[in-house]
Amino acid sequence: MSTVLGIGLIIIGLAIVFAILYKKSVIDKKISELNSLEDEITKSKLKAEEIIKDAERSATARGKEIELKAKENAYVIKEEAEKEIKNAKNDLIQKELRLTKKEETLDNKIEKLEIKRQELEKTTEELEVRREEIEAIRTQQETELERISGLSKNEAKEILIAKLRDDLTHETAIAIREFEGKLEDEKDRISRRILSTAIGKASADYVADATVSVVNLPNDEMKGRIIGREGRNIRAIEALTGVDIIIDDTPEAVVLSSFDGVKREIARLAIEKLITDGRIHPGKIEEVVNKAKKDIEKEIVDAGEEALIELGIPAMHPEIIKTLGRLKFRTSYGQNVLTHSIEVAKLAANLAAEIGADTELAKRAGLLHDVGKVLDSDIEASHAIIGGEFLKKFGEKPEVLNAVMAHHNEVEFETVEAIIVQAADAVSASRPGARRETLTAYLKRLESLEEIANSFQGVESSFAIQAGRELRIIVNPEAMTDDEATKMARDVAKKIEDSMQYPGQIKVTIVRETRAIEFAK
Numbered sequence: 001m002s003t004v005l006g007i008g009l010i011i012i013g014l015a016i017v018f019a020i021l022y023k024k025s026v027i028d029k030k031i032s033e034l035n036s037l038e039d040e041i042t043k044s045k046l047k048a049e050e051i052i053k054d055a056e057r058s059a060t061a062r063g064k065e066i067e068l069k070a071k072e073n074a075y076v077i078k079e080e081a082e083k084e085i086k087n088a089k090n091d092l093i094q095k096e097l098r099l100t101k102k103e104e105t106l107d108n109k110i111e112k113l114e115i116k117r118q119e120l121e122k123t124t125e126e127l128e129v130r131r132e133e134i135e136a137i138r139t140q141q142e143t144e145l146e147r148i149s150g151l152s153k154n155e156a157k158e159i160l161i162a163k164l165r166d167d168l169t170h171e172t173a174i175a176i177r178e179f180e181g182k183l184e185d186e187k188d189r190i191s192r193r194i195l196s197t198a199i200g201k202a203s204a205d206y207v208a209d210a211t212v213s214v215v216n217l218p219n220d221e222m223k224g225r226i227i228g229r230e231g232r233n234i235r236a237i238e239a240l241t242g243v244d245i246i247i248d249d250t251p252e253a254v255v256l257s258s259f260d261g262v263k264r265e266i267a268r269l270a271i272e273k274l275i276t277d278g279r280i281h282p283g284k285i286e287e288v289v290n291k292a293k294k295d296i297e298k299e300i301v302d303a304g305e306e307a308l309i310e311l312g313i314p315a316m317h318p319e320i321i322k323t324l325g326r327l328k329f330r331t332s333y334g335q336n337v338l339t340h341s342i343e344v345a346k347l348a349a350n351l352a353a354e355i356g357a358d359t360e361l362a363k364r365a366g367l368l369h370d371v372g373k374v375l376d377s378d379i380e381a382s383h384a385i386i387g388g389e390f391l392k393k394f395g396e397k398p399e400v401l402n403a404v405m406a407h408h409n410e411v412e413f414e415t416v417e418a419i420i421v422q423a424a425d426a427v428s429a430s431r432p433g434a435r436r437e438t439l440t441a442y443l444k445r446l447e448s449l450e451e452i453a454n455s456f457q458g459v460e461s462s463f464a465i466q467a468g469r470e471l472r473i474i475v476n477p478e479a480m481t482d483d484e485a486t487k488m489a490r491d492v493a494k495k496i497e498d499s500m501q502y503p504g505q506i507k508v509t510i511v512r513e514t515r516a517i518e519f520a521k
Contacts, residue, residue: 213256213268217275223247225280226254226271236282240289243267261329262300266292300325303338311345313364317394324367326374337374340428341367347424352417362417365403366424368396372404384408426505445502452495456488470507471496477514485510 146152151159217223227234227247234245242263246255254271258264270292274280277288301318304325308316316324327338348366352359372387388405403418405411413419446464449471453462458479463472473492475485489510496506 213264215254215256215268215271215275217252217254220252222252222275223254226274228280228282232282233280233285236285237267237270237289240286241267241270261331262296262326265329266296269295297322300328303328307338307342307367310342311349311363311367313345313360313367320368320371320391320394320396323371323374323390327370330374332373335429337370341370343428344369344421344424347427348417348421351420351424355416355420357416357420361397361399361403361415362420362424365400365417365421368400369404369407369421369425382408382410384410445500448500449496449506452499453492455495456492458484458488468502468506470509472509472511474511474513477512480512482512485512 145156225233226237226245228236234247237243238245242258242260243266244257245267246257248255256264256267256271258267266289270285270289273288273292274285277284301322302325304321304323307324308314308321324338324341327341328336330337332340345363345366348362349359351357352362368387368391370383370387372383372385372390375383375386375390384405384407388401391404392401399415399417402411402414403421406413406418407422407425409422413422446468449464449468450462453459453471453473456473458475459473460476461474464470465472471492473488475488480488489508492510493506493508496508
């Protein structure tokens, strides 16, 4: 037991000895490392001191170099400044020399001017003496003239002034006549240019129509079905549409007659639908006619809106648009009234643009000017007045109302646009090809024109030309003077206006020709 304990103590002692020896070796190693680190620090300090010394030496050298360059730059700047100062001094010297020369020149001029002034004063004195001499001579001559003529100075002056006034009056009259002639030529030229430009910009097609419409049938048997048993079908159609149906020997066709284009179109559309459907009896007729009326009402509104879109006019009251669309089914002398109204609007806008008037106002009034033609009114007045009263109800501007009501001279013109609308209406209605007449009415109008012309004394012959729009009259030059020919032209035109009805206007031309004939033998 004790032996084991002794061995354990020995082992413990040995372990302690070994541990002490190990610690000592570790401490010695650390000490050696510290010594080597101190050596490195010392070396670093020495190296740093050397670097600092080198930097100081380099900085000293660099500073000297900079100082040297600065001195060189200062020297250069100084030389340039001295050079500029020298140049400036030279410029001042040159300017002083030039000023000196100018002063000498001015002094010379002043001396010359003084000499001329003295000469002028002397000349003025001489002229004054001469003027007095001339005045004395003139007075002496006037006295002598008064003695010779037996007239005083004032009397002679009045005679001269009167003669001069007469001469000036004659020359003024000649100048005025020449000016008036040139003015008339220029006015005609400008008017022709404006009208030709406006007409060229506004070209419209016309739908020539009459008071009848023709409905084509698939066969002649359909005529009997349209008539119906004891005529009940045809009576129902006529009663519902207000149109006369003419069934004659014309093969595969019936004729619809009515002065109301809307009613005639409703009847035509209804009969075509009945023919297509095949069922024709009073009940079906009423149904189809009512549907045709709705279709036509829609077509009327569409026609009015299309006219506004075509002309670029802002929206109007629905009732005005509807009434405007009804013009599509109205004709005047074969001219479709809606197409005519659109053309008048275009012509009015172009004419207004040419002379600087309100184009939008002229266009709107031109489109609406004939709206009264499709209105039923209790007022006993023309379509212009009826149309103006109708438009007034729906808030149209007073300028538009005046243009509509004045386009047939029934009220006074208040704006230049109203006059333009009247001119555009006349151009659209009267230009060749715009309107149609029946052959009988056309020939009758030509005969009436020539009869009116031949009824005047001194007429040798007369000719209705230009499709009846001009009456040319040849008169006897020995029986009539130029003044009488002018008066006859006015009288013939007045008689035509009082006794005839015609579209547009008729030009009356009197031809008085004097011929001098001689034969050389």
